[in-house]
Amino acid sequence: MKWSKALIPTLKEKPKNVENVSHSLSIRAGLVRPLVSGVYSYLPFGWKVLSNIINIIKEEMNKIGGQELFLPALTPSEFWKETGRWDEYGKEMFKLKDRKNRDMCLAPTHEEVITEIARKEITSYKDLPQIWYQIQTKFRDEIRPRGGLFRLRQFIMKDSYSFDTDDEMFKSNYALHREAYSNIFKRCGLDFIIVKASSGLMGGSLSEEFMTFSEDGEDTVVVCEKCGYKANHEVAVSRNNGVNFSDEPLEKIHTPIEGSIEKVSGFLKVPKTKLMKSLLYLIDEEPIFLLLDGEHELSDEKLGNLGNARAATPDEIKTIVGASSGYISPIGLKTKIRTFADTALGSKKGLITGANEDMYHFKGVNIERDLKVDKYVDLKLVNDGDKCESCGASLNIKHSIEIGHIFNLGVKYSTLMKAFFLDNTGEKKPIVMGSYGTSPERIMMSVIETHQDKDGIIWPSEIAPYKVLVIPLNIEKPEVKNTAETIWSALREKTEVLMDDRDESVGVKFKDASLIGIPLQIIVGERSLKNGNVEIKSRDGAISKNVKKEEVVEEALKLMNSEFIN
RNA sequence: CGGGGGGUGGCGCAGCUUGGUAGCGCGCUUGGUUCGGGACCAAGAGGCCACGGGUUCGAAUCCCGUCUCCCCGACCA
Incomplete structure (x- = not known):
């Protein structure tokens, strides 16, 4: 792609009404634009990132035997009434009526719909286990959308559901998801921890959250650096402070x-x-x-x-x-x-x-x-500095972003909605379910939060919108232009490459390059071209060197596959 | 929902206290000079001052109402 033909509307100044870095950078780098509170348009550049994240998710889900499906966002009230969530969800649910005056809602999650399928299609223990997942838009009329794209009213969610005969079998599906999620976040370049979670509206007991650290995060987690204890702040435990006072009369x-x-x-x-x-x-x-x-x-x-x-x-x-x-x-x-x-x-x-x-x-x-x-x-x-329940060391409280949540639903939904199967003795039993969610937007924003500097974003290569950015410094010099064209054409057959062919001054090009954060830059300028060289450098600053212009394509491909960028 | 702060050319802002020709920077268009870290000169285009009512000879400015956006609290991917 050539920049002159692309929609990458970068902004020089921080937009107003923007508080955190990821929000600011996602708008400035031309990834997203706000539409109404809690709802964003994803511009081509941002959608490329989200698509890359979605592809990683699909690969990892398929690897554990997940089967992708696609459920409707528009759902009738009856299933929600069966589980009681029509009322429980309250105003957070976008409710509407169809032309026949029937109650409908835009699904905030899909346990009911998926259970409706399971109860019809799963009849025997021989049908189990199953993992079904989808990547789909969810609607939640949040009390207060916030933090840019951290709490949205319309967002993409990958939600998967597991179906098992018993708790024992469930555990292995749960473990598979735990593994898949870990792989997904690793590949997206995120550092994360897994903490004991609070279950919220979903119900169920075993429940863990995947958290990345960020000052702008709306969650807090408690971690023990010494023994590795970690938990969501709300459920974390700590020891008695050991302070005692002498006995006195009342x-x-x-x-x-x-x-x-x-x-x-x-x-x-x-x-x-x-x-x-x-x-x-x-x-x-x-x-x-x-x-x-x-x-x-x-x-x-x-x-x-x-x-x-x-x-x-x-x-x-x-x-x-x-x-x-x-x-x-x-x-x-x-x-x-x-x-x-x-x-x-x-x-x-x-x-x-x-x-x-x-x-x-x-x-x-x-x-x-x-x-x-x-x-x-x-x-x-728990207070910051409290003593760790298991080892006694001081606990730390850190701000974090929840990027994934996996939990055991037990037989809550299968019982309420009568999703039963016959076991090998002919006994009727409720299906044991699990539910697993993560959100591409959250992942993207968390990545920006943790992969940026004062100049802009530094994309991890796997999710970068383009892997290489070719920057001809002065497009009016034929030699510069032709060299850049040659490199760009050769590279685009191997990878996703963007060329900044705009007739802009070098300052603008370098600033924009830093802002949009493509991991590898190939800079074509008269200065190094005199020696037959071009410069290749990584956005994170780890690499910056001159190479022969004939060898730069090969060099770029080599660097892309190396470990240098996250 | 409670509390706080905003809405003025595409973007970021000033003007409002004390009513009187709507301003600045960036961006955009045209021409020219530039080109290794947000260049320069010149000439332009572009605004129902969120919306609706009032007060006034006159309202971006004062008063009332509405909408909307952001932040802090109850929610969660």
């Missing part, structure tokens, strides 16, 4: 300040760990006290695991406990309220917590002596 003290952990620890001049956070929640409409170490926040995910939970309102707290939030605790209450304590609280002594009277706290609280804990559960959101 005593009510006057604390004439706002009852926050911050204020109380400041007022009493004690560390936050000496405070015990007492929170009143309604779990399945039963009031329950949740106790946490003063320096930790409650994890929403872990809270959700307890049941249908919500924080008690100030009025409810007043009615149930008789004091305001900030001055409450399960100690000395007339009415019994069940109490769950975070595991890290253990049997601590000498703590401070609310005295169930405004402006008063208890000091000297001894958990074993002064209150009855009904259940110890893991409730806390």
